[in-house]
Amino acid sequence: MERPLFIPVLLGTARRGRRSEHAARFVFEQAKKRAELETELIDVCQLAMKLDDAGEQMKDPKFSATIQRCDGLIIVTPEYNHGYPGLLKHALDMNLEEYIHKAVGICGVSAGSFGGARAIEALLPVMRELGLVTIFWDVNFGNVQNLFNEQGKLLDQSYVPRLDKFLNELIWMTRVLRYGRENIPEPKAQ
Amino acid sequence: MERPLFIPVLLGTARRGRRSEHAARFVFEQAKKRAELETELIDVCQLAMKLDDAGEQMKDPKFSATIQRCDGLIIVTPEYNHGYPGLLKHALDMNLEEYIHKAVGICGVSAGSFGGARAIEALLPVMRELGLVTIFWDVNFGNVQNLFNEQGKLLDQSYVPRLDKFLNELIWMTRVLRYGRENIPEPKAQ
Amino acid sequence: MERPLFIPVLLGTARRGRRSEHAARFVFEQAKKRAELETELIDVCQLAMKLDDAGEQMKDPKFSATIQRCDGLIIVTPEYNHGYPGLLKHALDMNLEEYIHKAVGICGVSAGSFGGARAIEALLPVMRELGLVTIFWDVNFGNVQNLFNEQGKLLDQSYVPRLDKFLNELIWMTRVLRYGRENIPEPKAQ
Amino acid sequence: MERPLFIPVLLGTARRGRRSEHAARFVFEQAKKRAELETELIDVCQLAMKLDDAGEQMKDPKFSATIQRCDGLIIVTPEYNHGYPGLLKHALDMNLEEYIHKAVGICGVSAGSFGGARAIEALLPVMRELGLVTIFWDVNFGNVQNLFNEQGKLLDQSYVPRLDKFLNELIWMTRVLRYGRENIPEPKAQ
Numbered sequence: 077m078e079r080p081l082f083i084p085v086l087l088g089t090a091r092r093g094r095r096s097e098h099a100a101r102f103v104f105e106q107a108k109k110r111a112e113l114e115t116e117l118i119d120v121c122q123l124a125m126k127l128d129d130a131g132e133q134m135k136d137p138k139f140s141a142t143i144q145r146c147d148g149l150i151i152v153t154p155e156y157n158h159g160y161p162g163l164l165k166h167a168l169d170m171n172l173e174e175y176i177h178k179a180v181g182i183c184g185v186s187a188g189s190f191g192g193a194r195a196i197e198a199l200l201p202v203m204r205e206l207g208l209v210t211i212f213w214d215v216n217f218g219n220v221q222n223l224f225n226e227q228g229k230l231l232d233q234s235y236v237p238r239l240d241k242f243l244n245e246l247i248w249m250t251r252v253l254r255y256g257r258e259n260i261p262e263p264k265a266q
Numbered sequence: 267m268e269r270p271l272f273i274p275v276l277l278g279t280a281r282r283g284r285r286s287e288h289a290a291r292f293v294f295e296q297a298k299k300r301a302e303l304e305t306e307l308i309d310v311c312q313l314a315m316k317l318d319d320a321g322e323q324m325k326d327p328k329f330s331a332t333i334q335r336c337d338g339l340i341i342v343t344p345e346y347n348h349g350y351p352g353l354l355k356h357a358l359d360m361n362l363e364e365y366i367h368k369a370v371g372i373c374g375v376s377a378g379s380f381g382g383a384r385a386i387e388a389l390l391p392v393m394r395e396l397g398l399v400t401i402f403w404d405v406n407f408g409n410v411q412n413l414f415n416e417q418g419k420l421l422d423q424s425y426v427p428r429l430d431k432f433l434n435e436l437i438w439m440t441r442v443l444r445y446g447r448e449n450i451p452e453p454k455a456q
Numbered sequence: 457m458e459r460p461l462f463i464p465v466l467l468g469t470a471r472r473g474r475r476s477e478h479a480a481r482f483v484f485e486q487a488k489k490r491a492e493l494e495t496e497l498i499d500v501c502q503l504a505m506k507l508d509d510a511g512e513q514m515k516d517p518k519f520s521a522t523i524q525r526c527d528g529l530i531i532v533t534p535e536y537n538h539g540y541p542g543l544l545k546h547a548l549d550m551n552l553e554e555y556i557h558k559a560v561g562i563c564g565v566s567a568g569s570f571g572g573a574r575a576i577e578a579l580l581p582v583m584r585e586l587g588l589v590t591i592f593w594d595v596n597f598g599n600v601q602n603l604f605n606e607q608g609k610l611l612d613q614s615y616v617p618r619l620d621k622f623l624n625e626l627i628w629m630t631r632v633l634r635y636g637r638e639n640i641p642e643p644k645a646q
Numbered sequence: 647m648e649r650p651l652f653i654p655v656l657l658g659t660a661r662r663g664r665r666s667e668h669a670a671r672f673v674f675e676q677a678k679k680r681a682e683l684e685t686e687l688i689d690v691c692q693l694a695m696k697l698d699d700a701g702e703q704m705k706d707p708k709f710s711a712t713i714q715r716c717d718g719l720i721i722v723t724p725e726y727n728h729g730y731p732g733l734l735k736h737a738l739d740m741n742l743e744e745y746i747h748k749a750v751g752i753c754g755v756s757a758g759s760f761g762g763a764r765a766i767e768a769l770l771p772v773m774r775e776l777g778l779v780t781i782f783w784d785v786n787f788g789n790v791q792n793l794f795n796e797q798g799k800l801l802d803q804s805y806v807p808r809l810d811k812f813l814n815e816l817i818w819m820t821r822v823l824r825y826g827r828e829n830i831p832e833p834k835a836q
Binding site: 255 | 395
Binding site for chain 4: 091126129130131157158159160161167168169198202205206
């Protein structure tokens with residue numbers, strides 16, 4: 077039997093009162109239901125980061141090990157001023173080779189109706205440079221204040237099949253890339 | 267023995283006097299030398315396109331069939347005003363499902379020193395939406411007027427190993443995705 | 457009395473059956489109602505363009521003269537595969553110095569709910585390189601098939617105040633930049 | 647006599663060993679020489695920020711007051727993984743209305759030869775959403791390790807006229823927008 081695909085969920089904001097946390101927990105719970113997946117929830121505000129440094133030299137060893145071990149990644153991110161949250165980028169930049177030839181799917185979150193679509197576009201060059209392959213399905217949690225109640229319960233059930241479609245594609249790409257990493261010799265890094 | 271990977275080279279400009287043609291021919295010639303590859307050169311100004319229509323409804327059947335049959339794609343594109351050439355986009359938009367789960371590598375060309383780096387960034391959301399996976403190595407033909415002579419002969423031999431590195435990565439990703447398309451059931455299109 | 461601000465509306469697609477035309481006509485009609493504006497509707501499929509050339513060397517003299525004379529510009533564009541239509545870019549690239557230090561506002565159109573938001577993001581580097589200043593209000597005509605009837609009549613009146621807000625900002629920026637061009641010596645072009 | 651245009655220089659990285667600091671100091675020193683400018687150097691690692699919050703609710707009052715008072719802004723930023731540094735974004739997101747209708751110029755810094763060109767592209771949607779007008783000249787400090795010695799002395803004098811051109815354009819746009827803010831009634835914020 078295939079060993080599980082390890083795909084953690086990264087919650088990409090530390091803003092107090094963040095609504096993205098509800099979305100991330102929903103994604104995490106749905107991912108857990110998939111027999112073929114192993115997952116965990118990584119919270120950007122739990123990572124060991126600094127305000128006076130950046131990049132690989134301030135690597136968080138636990139986060140690095142998780143990304144090293146993962147087969148794919150889900151990022152749940154709000155959109156701030158048409159870009160990605162600073163602390164999400166600060167976190168992502170701590171790792172480098174850990175990401176190579178792995179799959180990533182992005183869920184955007186916003187109070188407006190576009191569900192973080194612009195933050196996702198903004199992440200594409202970053203994902204690519206890290207060596208990640210961004211799948212071409214997203215989930216856009218628009219008008220997020222109406223999608224979950226105070227306790228984080230999902231109020232709009234249409235997001236269950238939307239997320240299913242997203243997970244199906246992510247699982248496909250994750251499986252394919254893992255096959256590649258394990259069976260087809262990778263070009264040497266330069 | 268593995269059947270060849272079919273990776274055509276798409277020259278993305280129709281501008282008269284275009285220097286990108288030298289770059290595209292160089293890429294094409296180098297690709298031909300790889301035993302594992304089958305390739306051909308597609309010139310955007312040879313495609314059947316219109317000035318009063320757009321999208322799949324003006325599909326060029328031959329171009330569509332080539333993309334349908336290909337395993338991967340190389341785009342050689344100049345940068346016009348920090349974006350991609352209009353006719354390259356006009357051409358790409360004619361196909362849709364033909365691209366899904368295939369690899370693409372992008373070579374940028376410019377008269378300045380950045381070698382089309384911004385045009386490549388601009389193409390990333392488009393590639394993704396088409397279902398293509400953009401590899402994370404590029405070739406940047408900067409100061410292109412100095413890289414080739416009038417007859418298109420390469421003057422800077424450092425581009426041979428640069429292109430080799432790019433082709434190695436593209437071949438890896440193309441092979442991996444072909445394995446996936448042929449062996450791992452793809453999620454149903456919706 | 458101030459002479460009118462000349463702000464043409466550019467319809468950025470030539471696709472047959474294009475719904476963006478309804479949006480462009482609505483924008484054009486609303487702009488005409490403003491006493492301080494002079495406007496006209498430019499249709500990308502009426503411009504003199506070629507399929508075997510690109511850039512300033514295939515300049516359409518009439519289009520060039522209009523852009524030269526304008527104080528600002530409104531672009532109405534659909535989103536194709538998360539980017540701008542090829543023919544819109546093909547058209548924009550024909551001019552260069554004509555755009556410098558003028559204002560532009562962008563209206564996005566799409567069949568989905570994001571109203572071309574990603575096409576607008578994609579246009580930003582192009583607008584900047586052309587020398588245009590993109591205002592920070594957009595109009596997003598999402599689910600455009602529900603916004604206009606077959607005859608092009610607006611069905612959702614909320615777009616009237618949305619467009620008003622957009623026009624107010626565009627007029628402000630256009631007026632400010634015209635003052636600048638006419639009264640504050642511009643740095644020499646290099 | 648015109649009162650000085652206040653244009654601070656924001657150094658956008660906190661990474662230890664950052665080479666962008668040399669570039670920022672050079673820009674700051676050159677800006678100080680302009681009689682029409684008042685400037686100061688703002689260092690992102692001196693700002694009062696948090697690792698467990700984000701946005702306007704963690705506003706640094708001093709930084710906010712500086713941006714409120716400024717007429718324009720210069721951002722000096724390295725490129726990390728084809729995007730902007732996380733802490734630069736974290737800092738920028740603390741303010742909002744402070745930026746509206748002001749000019750910004752961006753200087754990119756990188757160890758490679760593109761001088762942060764991709765980070766600049768990535769900042770464009772953010773700048774726009776903040777209400778800033780990004781000028782269309784940049785300075786690209788490529789191969790920065792060769793441009794300054796250990797003490798931060800500029801080794802390549804071609805950057806003096808490059809920066810002059812950039813400052814000329816930034817000063818023009820700053821002056822024009824200040825005229826606008828002070829003399830032409832701005833549309834009401836919504």
